[in-house]
Amino acid sequence: MTMDYCLWVCSLVLPVVLAVEETLMDSRWATTELAWTTFPESGWEEVSGYDDSMSPIRTYQVCNVRQPNQNNWLRTDFIPRRSVLRVYVELKFSVRDCASIPNIPGSCKETFNLFYYEADGDTATDASPLFRENPYVKVDTIAPDESFSLLEAGRINTKLRSFGPLSKAGFYLAFQDLGACMSLISVRVFFKKCSTTIANFAVFPETATGAEATSLVIAPGACVSSAMEVSVPLKLYCNGDGEWMVPVGSCTCIAGFEPSGENTQCQACSPGTFKSKYGEGSCSPCPPNSRAATRGVNVCPCLTGFSRADSDPPDTACTTIPSSPQNVISSVNETSLSLEWDEPVDTGGRSDLVYNVVCKKCLSRGVPCTRCDDNVDIAPRRLGLRQRKVVVRNLLAHTPYSFEVQAVNGVSGKTALAPRFSTVNITTNQAAPSAVPTVHLMKSTADTLSLSWLPPETPNGVILDYEIKYYERGQGMSHTVTAQHSSAKVEGLRAATPYVVQVRARTVAGYGRYSNPMDFSTSLHSKEGLSLSTSLHSKEGLSLSTSLHSDPQRSVQDQLPLIVGSATAGLVVIVALVVMAVVCLKKQHSGSELEYTEKLQQYISPGMKVYIDPFTYEDPNEAVHEFAKEIDISCVKIEEVIGAGEFGEVCRGRLKQASRREAVVAIKTLKAGYTERQRRDFLAEASIMGQFDHPNVIRLEGVLTRSCPVLIITEFMENGALDSFLRLNDGRFNMTQLVGMLRGIAAGMKYLADMNYVHRDLAARNILVNSNLVCKVSDFGLSRFLDDTSADPTYTSSLGGKIPIRWTAPEAIAFRKFTTASDVWSYGIVMWEVVSYGERPYWDMSNQDVMTAVEQDYRLPPPMDCPMVLHQLMLECWVKERNLRPKFCRIVGTLDKLLRNAASLKVVTSNQCGDLLQVGGTLPGHHRKSPDEGSQEIVRQQMSQTLPIRV
Known part of the structure; x- marks a missing residue:
């Protein structure tokens, strides 16, 4: 496919616009003598005549056909070119047929020559420049289509010629007669231009044609009012005939505006309508429960009591919060509770309905209920439930509780309306105590173990006594003893034997659960000795136990296993202290998640870097400022748009910061009219990139969150x-x-x-x-x-x-x-x-x-x-x-x-x-x-x- 054919096809998309001509000189405008320069004086003669519409005009004629070797010149006045590069000359003339003139020599002509001469001003005189082909530039030899005889007078010929490129301030036209009998009726000098036009919602100014007939002159465009660029650069080409062709780039109406005037203008959406996106679509009526009171809106505001979720498109209906759940049924089993309910009558017009269960403990009548402790377990979870059933465990016995079952959806919290809920009040029954936390070995001898333990965290009543169960490790038969207090001595044991010990508490409701199994060993000798006991508990209930006795007669060889055991126990103590330190750090954590993670890494794995999800931050601005550097707008220069992303345009630009060399960067922009969720998601990528530092991972230079638009700056990847x-x-x-x-x-x-x-x-x-x-x-x-x-x-x-x-x-x-x-x-x-x-x-x-x-x-x-x-x-x-x-x-x-x-x-x-x-x-x-x-x-x-x- 040739370039000419491509240009022709591309030109078809433009509206048909006729070429515009603008006149530089027209001899028909003369109201007095033209007084053009002639050489010699006996040649061209100015006379009054009539044009083809019989209007009086000034003309020049010459008819020295009986004298040989004619060379008669006629030169116009200075014609300013007005910065155009190519001009057109329209000539109207008549020529007598040489055959109709009797007794003339063979030198009779029926043609004449057209010349021009450029000058920087009106400097020509009667003798300068010399009347010859050089310095004049010949345009063409002009021949008539029809000549006339005496019987056929009045035949007027019209010829059009053009020349260029022109470079000086203006020019003169000259006409050379070499022996014709003719009349130059009128001379019109003009140039062609492409008129102002609108294409693809862009305005292109009036543009003169180029120097050559095949030239294409570029005209830059600008979007019409309320339109934006969707592809750049905006330009049209003006060809040599004064016609527009080859449109490049386009604009489209911005959000809140629709095309009008045969797609040449963008008009604002009328009240009651909106347009959420840029493009050539029309405005649409506001969705249900919303209203646009002004013109040119891209989102119809919701009516009072209605809202949209962050994820809702602007063209969706506004919705409201659901009504309260129905038919809440509770079933109490000791210190556990089962709750079930039916869905609300009104879901608020949404399908993203979930439920929250709020637990409140009511200890004293007349005193407001307070939130339940963290140890209360609500399964499968407290918030965001899709199923309509939960099980609540670890409640206190004989305690009144109040449970709120809330129905929420995507707009709960968006409106001033509080979530609607149903309430159920219950009182728990008597329950057995919880498990004894842990058991410690205080002393050991060859046949006794002295034990102590902590009471259950939730006794659920008065502890009547404790039951201690023990058995030799590896043996199936167990024995039990009881104790009135949180300590006991187990006697009648075998020397140097490991025993597994468990303890449980009893109230009037019965026994609670046993403590985790603990391993303790009796000593080898009958003499009592102090015991250093440390237990490391695992999921299977295994423990490590070591006893060190103060027997001066024991050999070093006998004591070596105990020394090794003591060292191991000491190591376990250190590990336990580290774990406690970590727990303390976690409890003290009230700042950002990053601060806690950094402190945790100091205890667990110094130097190891762990990625932190920015979505764990309640405030996305905190995350982006934690991981990304804020750059001043004066340091950034956007040069050109190179693409489009999910949130806006992607540009190439330059970043110049103090004490650093100017660098080419890629710039992601957040388009206008963004929602708060779009801004959060846009900056989340910067929060992610800011945590990475590797030569094969794209590098974040920084962000601009205080400017408009919001920008993300990364290194520029040329390919x-x-x-x-x-x-x-x-x-x-x-x-x-x-x-x-x-x-x-x-x-x-x-x-x-x-x-x-x-x-x-x-x-x-x-x-x-x-x-x-x-x-x-x-x-x-x-x-x-x-x-x-x-x-x-x-x-x-x-x-x-x-x-x-x-x-x-x-x-x-x-x-x-x-x-x-x-x-x-x-x-x-x-x-x-x-x-x-x-x-x-x-x-x-x-x-x-x-x-x-x-x-x-x-x-x-x-x-x-x-x-x-x-x-x-x-x-x-x-x-x-x-x-x-x-x-x-x-x-x-x-x-x-x-x-x-x-x-x-x-x-x-x-x-x-x-x-x-x-x-x-x-x-x-x-x-x-x-x-x-x-x-x-x-x-x-x-x-x-x-x-x-x-x-």
Whole structure:
């Protein structure tokens, strides 16, 4: 397709606008003699005449045809060019036919010549410049379409000529007669221009044409009132005929305004209507329970008593809080309570209904009830319940309680209305005491153990006595004794024998639960001695017990085991002190979560950095100021828009701070009209990035939260996203360079994994590349904190969250469980993207087909020229059992070995096919890119008929 054809097609989108002509000189305007310069005087003669509409005009004529060698010149007055580059000359003239003139020599002509001469001012005289072709510039020889004879007088010819480029202040026109009989009736000099126009909601000014007939003059545009740029730069091209063409860039109406005037203006939405987004859509009536009293609103405010949740789009109806739950039923069992209820009659118009259960303890009549202690257990939880049933445990016996069952939804707390609730009042029954906390060994002899313990935390009445159960470790038969107080001596024991001891309390309601089993040993000799006893309790009730006796006759060899035991007990005491110190720190914590974490790390693992989820902060501003540096607006200069993000535009700019060199940076902006939730989510990414410091993770320079718009400043990555960069440079890198990119990505992910951070959206599109081909992990919008307090650390995504199917591990798709192992699966897909130079994983298969194929153990085949070791590493990343996938530290080590041993990268896999690869076998077909429809049908048939070989 040629450039001319492209320009022609592009011009079709513009409204039809006729070219505008503006006259510089017109001899018909003369009201007196023209008095142009003639040479010689016997040549051209000024006379009065009439134009084709019979209006009187001044004309010039010449008819010296009977005299040979004619050279008659006529020059106009100085004509200012007014900065135009090309002018047009319209000539009206008549010429007599030489054949109609008798007795004339053969030198008779029927043509004349048109010249022009440029000058910086009106400096020409009767003799200067000389009347000859140089210094005059010839435009053309003018010939008539029709000449006339005496019998056919009145035939007027019209000719149009143009010339340029012009560079001086003005010019003269000159006409040369070489022996014609003619009359120059009128001369009009003008230029063409493109008139002011509006295209794509942008105004383009009046623009003169270029120097050549084929020139395109660029005219910059500006958005009409109440419009904004959606693509830049804004410009139109004015061609040589004075017509607009090739529009570049566009504007659109801002939120609260709609197109009008045949899409040339943006008018404000009328009262009662709104428009929430920019674009060419029309205003819509306000949703139910909202009203717009003014013009040009992008959100209709809710009526009193109604509101929208932070996640509600502006075009949704305003809703209110629900009514109170119905039919609350309580069932008391000693110190436990079961509560059930029915949903409210009115849900407030919302479907996100949840319940809160508030427990209050009422100890004295006439005194307000107070909130229950933290030890009261409400299962499954106190707040945010979706089911309508809870079980309450650990209440005090014989105590009145009041329970509020609140119904809340997404707008509870948004309005001035307090949550509505139903109340139930109960009194607990008598209950057995709770378990004895722990048992201590005070003294031991060869046949006795002296014990003490603390009373139960909740006795639920008067303690009548305690029961002590003991038995030899490893023996099934147990014995019991009773005690009236919290201490007792157990006698009649065997010497040097370990015993397991448990204690429980009794009230009128019966026995409570036994304490945890504790191990104590009797001594070897009958003489009493002081005993240092330390117990380390585990979930199974095992304990470590050591007794050191003061017998001066005991040999060093006999005492050695006791000395070792005492040392071990001392170590346990130190550990216990550290744990107590941590507990104290936690109780004293009233500031930010970061302060507590830093103090905790000083006791547990100095130097280890742990990622902190910014969403744990009640105030998002506290999180962003904790982890990100606030930059002054004067240090930032935005140069151009380079893209669009979820929250606004992405720009390139410069950052100049004191004592630092000016740097090119990327600038993310928060678009106008944002909600508080959008601002929080926007700054949350900065709070996440600010915690990272690694050469393969995108670096945060700082934030601007006190400016408008709110900005996030990061380092600038010249080559953009990895997937598009690879597609633009298909085949230009050697395998060592590609492995180097993969190594950088793996190093960045290892760093994040070491910080207990799960990315959840690792893909080539979220990897940025700088000018040195260094790859850096970016885009932390989907990632969340990895909780490693359990044996199987996972992150559970929110319901309805979008998952990138082609990059996500099967357990994350099926169960919404994200781990570092699921990031490893995604890394395997990134490896495939890099080696295939940005090919789309699974080609054009649907997401459902991809999930079915992966579940049946089909995996992506090796891309063209893929080294065998790389595809093997991909397959290891795609193992179904997540615990068998390699860690990122091992991936980095493997890639380092490959880079040191480049020969291993030359062994290429033999299965260069475009079809899916089943673990343990291959499918037919060999393709460079995505398979055709026939091949994909073969894949589907194989998937339905073949028994998969599991990973």
